[in-house]
Amino acid sequence: AQSVAQPEDQVNVAEGNPLTVKCTYSVSGNPYLFWYVQYPNRGLQFLLKYITGDNLVKGSYGFEAEFNKSQTSFHLKKPSALVSDSALYFCAVRDSGGNKLTFGTGTQLKVEL
Amino acid sequence: DAGITQSPRYKITETGRQVTLMCHQTWSHSYMFWYRQDLGHGLRLIYYSAAADITDKGEVPDGYVVSRSKTENFPLTLESATRSQTSVYFCASRGGQGEYEQYFGPGTRLTVT
Numbered sequence: 001a002q003s004v005a006q007p008e009d010q011v012n013v014a015e016g017n018p019l020t021v022k023c024t025y026s027v028s029g030n031p032y033l034f035w036y037v038q039y040p041n042r043g044l045q046f047l048l049k050y051i052t053g054d055n056l057v058k059g060s061y062g063f064e065a066e067f068n069k070s071q072t073s074f075h076l077k078k079p080s081a082l083v084s085d086s087a088l089y090f091c092a093v094r095d096s097g098g099n100k101l102t103f104g105t106g107t108q109l110k111v112e113l
Numbered sequence: 114d115a116g117i118t119q120s121p122r123y124k125i126t127e128t129g130r131q132v133t134l135m136c137h138q139t140w141s142h143s144y145m146f147w148y149r150q151d152l153g154h155g156l157r158l159i160y161y162s163a164a165a166d167i168t169d170k171g172e173v174p175d176g177y178v179v180s181r182s183k184t185e186n187f188p189l190t191l192e193s194a195t196r197s198q199t200s201v202y203f204c205a206s207r208g209g210q211g212e213y214e215q216y217f218g219p220g221t222r223l224t225v226t
Contacts, residue, residue: 032213034213034214036217041220042219042220043203043218043219043220044156044203044205044217045217046214046215046216049213049214051213090155099144099161099169100158100161100171100172101146101158101215103155103157104155105153105154105155
């Protein structure tokens with residue numbers, strides 16, 4: 001069975017500072033990894049994905065994520081946080097041979113002035 | 114371009130009643146998914162469909178029924194609603210081979226009293 005762990009329920013960071021939201025995964029085959037963001041009372045928006053290739057993936061709004069196969073991690077990063085980045089972030093994984101996405105429980109990011 | 118829409122956006126119903134949540138996408142995506150979002154659980158897959166007339170169970174299918182007679186529609190029915198089905202329900206869609214990310218609707222907040 002595939003699974004995702006987001007070990008932090010909440011991450012607080014000052015505006016302008018770098019941010020990291022952690023994600024580790026477990027999957028039987030090659031992983032397809034995703035990050036989504038959810039603003040209040042909205043659906044999930046796709047940020048970025050890792051399918052294959054370069055371990056550093058760049059996505060929307062200046063976010064990037066680093067795939068680390070040995071540590072089974074896919075941490076989300078941004079060099080300089082904005083207050084508008086405050087939202088709920090979800091990591092998700094699926095096996096390359098499957099159709100089902102498994103989501104983590106989410107990390108609330110709070111960026112303060 | 115509507116993308117993916119859900120209706121109703123909010124619904125209050127009583128225990129034991131049947132309720133149907135609608136999902137419509139305009140992209141002709143092959144795959145469609147239903148998730149529920151609950152605090153502490155992230156998103157959990159209820160059912161998904163790979164094409165018209167092809168559906169399969171997800172992680173939490175009990176108490177739910179789906180159908181997909183047309184590619185663009187994927188209704189979710191709670192045959193006899195229970196309080197434990199109070200949740201926010203999200204529909205999502207994805208293209209076929211070679212397309213990886215899912216696109217989410219705005220959600221339906223369902224309260225069962």
